[in-house]
Amino acid sequence: MSDLALRGGQKAVTINYSEVGARAVVSEAEIEAAVELMRKGQISSSPLVQDFEAKFAEYIGTKYALASTSGTCAINEALFAVGVGPGDEVLVPSYTFWASAAPIIAAHGVPVFCDVDPDTYCIDPVDIKRRLTPRTKAIMVVHVWGNPANMDAILEIARENGIAVIEDASHAHGSEWNGKKIGSLGDVACFSLQGSKVMAAGEGGVLTTNNREYYERAIALGHYERLSGLPKDSKYRKYSLTGLGFKHRTHPIGIAIASKQLDELEERNYIRDTNGKYLEEGLKDIDCIKIQKVLPKGKRIYSYHYTIYDETKLQGVSLITFLSALKAEGVICGKCGYGRLHEAPLFTEGVPYGKGCPGKCSHVEAPMVDKVPSLPVTEYLRDNTFMLAPRFEEPCEDLIDQYIEAYHKVVANIDELKEYENENKDAKVSTTETGRSINLI
Ligand SMILES: Cc1ncc(COP(=O)(O)O)c(C=O)c1O
Known part of the structure; x- marks a missing residue:
């Protein structure tokens, strides 16, 4: 039997997030x-x-x-x-x-x-x-x-x-x-x-x-x-x-x-931050994950936990396969939807608010601004950022340990990931063709 849950193995994450990691939406x-x-x-x-x-x-x-x-x-x-x-x-x-x-x-x-x-x-x-x-x-x-x-x-x-x-x-x-x-x-x-x-x-x-x-x-x-x-x-x-x-x-x-x-915000942020940092520490030896950097003068809150997946560090295994394997392990994760606004019709075509079309975006040929180059970093992030984990709202080290284990398990099984990818080529192709992978897994 394979190790990966994607191929029939045991799931790495057995603790229920909603029971230990989430908070009631309204207290x-x-x-x-x-x-x-x-x-x-x-x-x-x-x-x-x-x-x-x-x-x-x-x-x-x-x-x-x-x-x-x-x-x-x-x-x-x-x-x-x-x-x-x-x-x-x-x-x-x-x-x-x-x-x-x-x-x-x-x-x-x-x-x-x-x-x-x-x-x-x-x-x-x-x-x-x-x-x-x-x-x-x-x-x-x-x-x-x-x-x-x-x-x-x-x-x-x-x-x-x-x-x-x-x-x-x-x-x-x-x-x-x-x-x-x-x-x-x-x-x-x-x-x-x-x-x-x-x-x-x-x-x-x-x-x-x-x-x-x-x-x-x-x-x-x-x-x-x-x-x-x-x-x-x-x-x-x-x-x-x-x-x-x-x-x-x-x-x-x-x-x-x-x-x-607001009364509880600082306390809640502290818990989320402790959890977010603990997860990042546990994943720091995984090359294909590049954590979002906080500048020295910055103090972030872990409102959302997104990061970069670098497929070149995992022998070309696609993000969609990587996420499919993680999801099978029980990890709550997903593709990112950001980085597409400059392609949206509202901005590329403009919108007729009354006469004329003053709101035409400058990213394409526009009446008011010179044509500008593309957005290479944005487009890289559009294709390669993903949600690493949900917001961990409560102290839940055991659950985070299982997430860390799941990530390590997935990256340790490259051959199986590749096999899966071969068998599911269509999913990969449709992702690449449309550039809209967000809802495919
Ligand atoms: C970055 C960003 N800006 C603005 C908004 C808009 O906020 P609202 O949904 O409250 O209108 C959101 C909400 O999702 C957001 O994520």
């Missing part, structure tokens, strides 16, 4: 907090939202925090806050979720896709410099998978060129750069509180900033009910009757849940 204390609001009838507006904002701003270290309906809405607010408008270019990575880039189109701006650093997977300052033009208005920095981007280099470029820095901190609640919380370094930052995040309201978002003008503009865009409460000298009070056409008021029940999670 009892969070349910209590939500029910309390319902009992009070505060299901649309509640003072709890502003209390949460004050607490979140204090945690991140900014003057202001503004809760909204989603991280996407917070990004729309941030772009509006810094004044992105028709024809303005915003540098943004393609190795991210669509919400980092699509709102640039909604603001009638031009997303200019930038390559990422091959070690951190975050936007590459060298490539930022290459793609600057007189029309560059902002840089959208994504601290991807909770890993801080090189903020020193990015802020220096931004300062030298008079452009704004927006942090998409949707994966980085509690990450730090040089001792400061991510979300406090750029001009404005956005957090997602969607259900899969380390702070989850179900749906929700938060914008943070130290800049009063940006804060008021964010309020103006989506929070008409708050405009009359702005200081008398605010330029935006006059819009209190109408707002600006969007409504981003957050759901207080979600915020009641998120507020409880």
Whole structure:
């Protein structure tokens, strides 16, 4: 009998993740907090939202925090806050979720896709410099998978060129750069509180900033009910009757849940980080896995655990075979969906918002920007990054030990992997042909 579970052997992972490694999506204390609001009838507006904002701003270290309906809405607010408008270019990575880039189109701006650093997977300052033009208005920095981007280099470029820095901190609640919380370094930052995040309201978002003008503009865009409460000298009070056409008021029940999670965030991050590091330590002798690098000034949180698979270090065994073998062993893992935005029709063809098509992306021939080169690192990461493990939310060394054993077992059985690959050539071909392997295993 073969050793690999893929070929009929025993599974390496026998401990049930949901029983020992996961946490309840909503804890009892969070349910209590939500029910309390319902009992009070505060299901649309509640003072709890502003209390949460004050607490979140204090945690991140900014003057202001503004809760909204989603991280996407917070990004729309941030772009509006810094004044992105028709024809303005915003540098943004393609190795991210669509919400980092699509709102640039909604603001009638031009997303200019930038390559990422091959070690951190975050936007590459060298490539930022290459793609600057007189029309560059902002840089959208994504601290991807909770890993801080090189903020020193990015802020220096931004300062030298008079452009704004927006942090998409949707994966980085509690990450730090040089001792400061991510979300406090750029001009404005956005957090997602969607259900899969380390702070989850179900749906929700938060914008943070130290800049009063940006804060008021964010309020103006989506929070008409708050405009009359702005200081008398605010330029935006006059819009209190109408707002600006969007409504981003957050759901207080979600915020009641998120507020409880904020109280526990540091403790939970500590557990996740201890587990993430323990797993990485156990895998460090495996050549075909290249762990996402944290820069010396960065402190990451393990909100998601993605890394590079280098098939050249495993005699050309494809990622799809590697993942199939791991899954058979009981490892929760999967292909990564990031790194494809620059190929998406929204950006390659543009979208007709009214007359003309200002949102055409500069990655292809575009009316406003010269043709730019491809994104080699992004495309490498698109094809080779994968989810190493789920988020380990509880101390669970025994389970992580089984994951470490599973990875070692798989890489020790190259001949069997190759045999399997030969027998399943079609799966490999279809992956390569379509370039869309995400849902194939
Ligand atoms: C990197 C990134 N940016 C933005 C968002 C958007 O957040 P939301 O889903 O709350 O709109 C997400 C959420 O998945 C994300 O992962």
